[in-house]
Amino acid sequence: MSRRSGILEFAVLGLLRESPMHGYELRKRLNTSLGVFRAFSYGSLYPCLKTLVQRGWLIEEPSSPPEADLEREARSAALAGRRAKIVYRLTADGKEHLEELLCQTGPDAWEDEHFRVRFAFFGQTSRDVRMRVLEGRRSRLEERLAKMRASLARTRERLDDYTLELQRHGLESVEREVRWLNELIESERTGRGRGATSPDPSDDTA
Amino acid sequence: MSRRSGILEFAVLGLLRESPMHGYELRKRLNTSLGVFRAFSYGSLYPCLKTLVQRGWLIEEPSSPPEADLEREARSAALAGRRAKIVYRLTADGKEHLEELLCQTGPDAWEDEHFRVRFAFFGQTSRDVRMRVLEGRRSRLEERLAKMRASLARTRERLDDYTLELQRHGLESVEREVRWLNELIESERTGRGRGATSPDPSDDTA
DNA sequence: GTTAGCATGTAAGGAGTTACATGATTTT
DNA sequence: AAAATCATGTAACTCCTTACATGCTAAC
Numbered sequence: 001m002s003r004r005s006g007i008l009e010f011a012v013l014g015l016l017r018e019s020p021m022h023g024y025e026l027r028k029r030l031n032t033s034l035g036v037f038r039a040f041s042y043g044s045l046y047p048c049l050k051t052l053v054q055r056g057w058l059i060e061e062p063s064s065p066p067e068a069d070l071e072r073e074a075r076s077a078a079l080a081g082r083r084a085k086i087v088y089r090l091t092a093d094g095k096e097h098l099e100e101l102l103c104q105t106g107p108d109a110w111e112d113e114h115f116r117v118r119f120a121f122f123g124q125t126s127r128d129v130r131m132r133v134l135e136g137r138r139s140r141l142e143e144r145l146a147k148m149r150a151s152l153a154r155t156r157e158r159l160d161d162y163t164l165e166l167q168r169h170g171l172e173s174v175e176r177e178v179r180w181l182n183e184l185i186e187s188e189r190t191g192r193g194r195g196a197t198s199p200d201p202s203d204d205t206a
Numbered sequence: 207m208s209r210r211s212g213i214l215e216f217a218v219l220g221l222l223r224e225s226p227m228h229g230y231e232l233r234k235r236l237n238t239s240l241g242v243f244r245a246f247s248y249g250s251l252y253p254c255l256k257t258l259v260q261r262g263w264l265i266e267e268p269s270s271p272p273e274a275d276l277e278r279e280a281r282s283a284a285l286a287g288r289r290a291k292i293v294y295r296l297t298a299d300g301k302e303h304l305e306e307l308l309c310q311t312g313p314d315a316w317e318d319e320h321f322r323v324r325f326a327f328f329g330q331t332s333r334d335v336r337m338r339v340l341e342g343r344r345s346r347l348e349e350r351l352a353k354m355r356a357s358l359a360r361t362r363e364r365l366d367d368y369t370l371e372l373q374r375h376g377l378e379s380v381e382r383e384v385r386w387l388n389e390l391i392e393s394e395r396t397g398r399g400r401g402a403t404s405p406d407p408s409d410d411t412a
Numbered sequence: 413g414t415t416a417g418c419a420t421g422t423a424a425g426g427a428g429t430t431a432c433a434t435g436a437t438t439t440t
Numbered sequence: 441a442a443a444a445t446c447a448t449g450t451a452a453c454t455c456c457t458t459a460c461a462t463g464c465t466a467a468c
Contacts (some may be wrong), residue, residue, distance in 0.1 A: 001386055006454090006455075007455090007456095008455080008456080022419075023419075023420065023421090024418060024419050024420080025418095025419095029358050032357055032361060033365070033369055036350075036354050036357070036373060036376050036377075037376065038351075038396040040456080040457095041456080041457060041458080042419090042420075042421075043421085043422085043423095043456075043457060043458070043459085044455075044456050044457070046420065046421055046422090047422085047456095048326075048455095048456095050421095058345070084419095085418095085420090086419090086420080102417070112369055114264050116372065118368050119368060119372050120368065121368075122368035123366040123367070123369070144242075145437090147242075148242050150431090151242070155238060160324060161329070162326065162327075162328035162329050163239055163329070166322065166325050166326055168244060169386055170242050170243065171242075171380070173382075175377075176382070179373055186373075210425075212426090213427085214427080218434080222435095228447075228448090229447075229448065229449090230446060230447050230448080231447095233444095243433095246428085247428080247429060247430075248447090248448075248449075249428080249429060249430070249431085249449085249450080249451095250427075250429070252448065252449055252450090253428095253449085253450085254427095254428095256449095290447095291446095291447070291448090291449090292448080368431050
């Protein structure tokens with residue numbers, strides 16, 4: 001069983017859906033697309049790739065360079081013991097699994113990190129999924145707001161000014177994110193033109 | 207050696223500085239004072255308390271109830287195998303260690319969680335420490351801003367609208383926190399009245 | 413010809429969580 | 441007397457990091 005939250009796994013699958021890549025490149029993309037908030041190390045990435053292969057969600061391919069330097073590649077790749085780039089590609093099963101992850105409605109699905117990853121891959125999701133995710137996140141934040149306000153009201157007198165200021169600032173941050181979500185939801189609702197309804201017309205996972 | 211970042215350890219020491227407490231209560235306070243952002247479980251708290259005792263930063267005391275129900279306590283505590291509340295109190299060494307933690311200028315010291323804990327215990331620190339922490343945090347965020355802006359400029363065309371929007375929102379959040387810090391720093395600088403210069407007049411860790 | 417960056421990995425460990433196990437006390 | 445909540449703990453696990461180890465390839 002095991003919960004398997006795994007932000008990293010999710011992010012890897014999402015990035016590989018756009019195009020196959022090898023580990024090193026993957027990590028760079030990971031740390032620019034999402035990396036403003038979180039940086040991953042090779043020590044977690046490579047083992048993660050291996051387990052994803054084991055589960056059949058990825059396949060390893062020998063690096064097939066775009067063109068041109070075929071001789072150089074041949075020269076070196078011919079040698080048996082050569083360390084070559086390993087390019088990872090999403091399998092049909094992997095695509096299916098990613099789709100499930102993107103649609104997921106579990107309790108963890110709206111937490112900060114998890115939400116950010118889903119948002120980062122919105123370009124690959126349909127509008128109704130986007131709407132559900134945005135609304136899910138918003139209601140999650142609203143629960144949080146309620147708790148924070150209650151807690152503030154309960155403890156207002158017992159806390160020192162600094163703790164209070166911290167809570168006040170935290171509250172405002174959450175309120176701000178809710179406003180942001182409201183704008184995004186409105187934006188999705190009114191069409192806003194460039195919204196692709198389906199991520200990929202030639203997509204049917206089998 | 208070992209880095210020993212340990213938000214939990216830090217928070218426990220900080221809370222116990224205010225007053226001795228037992229585990230259960232500690233956890234509740236942990237999850238209201240700081241818990242808006244982070245919730246800790248008993249599974250991490252109790253082992254943590256044990257190691258802090260081992261290092262000599264805390265001592266366990268048999269629960270001495272405030273008053274009144276001495277008979278009831280006596281009746282039950284007299285029995286050898288009885289499970290009593292364990293109240294934890296900060297030792298002199300513990301106080302010293304906490305002081306060091308609060309003044310720390312290491313690279314991890316300005317990260318989100320770490321900063322929040324320090325801020326939550328500002329009531330126990332002197333103004334110059336507060337200033338250093340606020341300014342340290344600010345310059346940390348400014349580094350982050352620089353990176354984010356550079357990354358945005360570099361990749362603006364290659365990213366889809368959603369990823370871009372995510373980064374834009376992230377950037378704004380950080381800018382907002384910088385403004386908040388600016389206000390706090392200004393506030394500290396101009397005195398602002400209620401700022402205690404030293405946390406506790408009767409304090410000399412020995 | 414040496415630094416810098418590309419590329420892949422492993423071993424050990426840190427910091428916490430979940431799920432479980434136990435029992436006392438207070439409320440209903 | 442049942443249920444809630446107070447109170448303390450442990451074992452196994454998760455997810456990730458640090459530090460190390462290796463070697464290629466481009467640039468200076």
